[in-house]
Amino acid sequence: MLPAERRKRILDEVRQTGGLDVVSLSEAYGVSKSTIRRDLNLLDSQGMLQRVRGGTIDADPRPYAQVVTKAADEKSKIGHEAATLVEDGDIVLIDIGTTTAAVAQALYGRHVTVLTASLAVIDILRDSPGTELIVLGGVVRNSYLSMVGSLTSHALSQLRADIAFLGTSGVRDDLVVMDSTGTEVPIKHSILKNSTSAYLVASADKFPGSGILQICSVSEFDGVITTATGPIIDSISSSGVQVIHP
Structure with missing residues (x-):
């Protein structure tokens, strides 16, 4: 699976469930926890979700004022x-x-x-x-x-x-x-x-x-x-x- 497709699926899952942790995502997609962390950091930088310690939470795009x-x-x-x-x-x-x-x-x-x-x-x-x-x-x-x-x-x-x-x-x-x-x-x-x-x-x-x-x-x-x-x-x-x- 291409990285972009994996990130899209992660985002869909987070939106559906309200939050997922790094370990479960790593196991689900068969990639390292470091790879998942990079995915989540990228999605967070895009304002697609917000990271919290130990997992993720879904969020609206990063506020315009920021x-x-x-x-x-x-x-x-x-x-x-x-x-x-x-x-x-x-x-x-x-x-x-x-x-x-x-x-x-x-x-x-x-x-x-x-x-x-x-x-x-x-x-x-x-x-x-x-x-x-x-x-x-x-x-x-x-x-x-x-x-x-x-x-x-x-x-x-x-x-x-x-x-x-x-x-x-x-x-x-x-x-x-x-x-x-x-x-x-x-x-x-x-x-x-x-x-x-x-x-x-x-x-x-x-x-x-x-x-x-x-x-x-x-x-x-x-x-x-x-x-x-x-x-x-x-x-x-x-x-x-x-x-x-x-």
């Missing part, structure tokens, strides 16, 4: 670089996430139309002079200041954006863009499908980052806006996808 402060200066630089790609009058689709929220912050005061399911983006732009804000709707996920579900995807299917900015939990060595939350994946697919151009915005820690759910190949994007350097970034450039550094 994530938004991580690499804040880096995200701000990425956001400002992304905003330079937006022209006045554009219809801009902004994904859920903390780096995408930095894009919204950089667009404050711009004469654009913004479509979003991010409560954080709404909060940033709700009094932005000259900005038209369209809320996509959906089921509110308080912990991550977002709206998700079929209503969000349906709303996206009725709209068309000039440019979109999407986030990720990680980009693998094989250039597959990943996520950690199943309810967000269909929304990202809808954003890509209904945008004339789309850019991935990601801080350096997202290469390779984390994630157990595949979104798409990085080739689906027109460009990647990041402060990161290294082998994965070199591979992205070699694949023909534009890499933009702030």
Whole structure:
């Protein structure tokens, strides 16, 4: 069994039972306790569950307030670089996430139309002079200041954006863009499908980052806006996808 599949099954089990210990998981999957600990640490770092001494407990994704402060200066630089790609009058689709929220912050005061399911983006732009804000709707996920579900995807299917900015939990060595939350994946697919151009915005820690759910190949994007350097970034450039550094 591949590690990603094992982690997905562990997460499903934890959600069903409310908690499992390292020993039982090690026996169930035929791997060492150290391997299980690494799996749990990764899932915990993604906000998919919380670890407690001797076991695990299920939890909502890590609160937005905890994530938004991580690499804040880096995200701000990425956001400002992304905003330079937006022209006045554009219809801009902004994904859920903390780096995408930095894009919204950089667009404050711009004469654009913004479509979003991010409560954080709404909060940033709700009094932005000259900005038209369209809320996509959906089921509110308080912990991550977002709206998700079929209503969000349906709303996206009725709209068309000039440019979109999407986030990720990680980009693998094989250039597959990943996520950690199943309810967000269909929304990202809808954003890509209904945008004339789309850019991935990601801080350096997202290469390779984390994630157990595949979104798409990085080739689906027109460009990647990041402060990161290294082998994965070199591979992205070699694949023909534009890499933009702030």
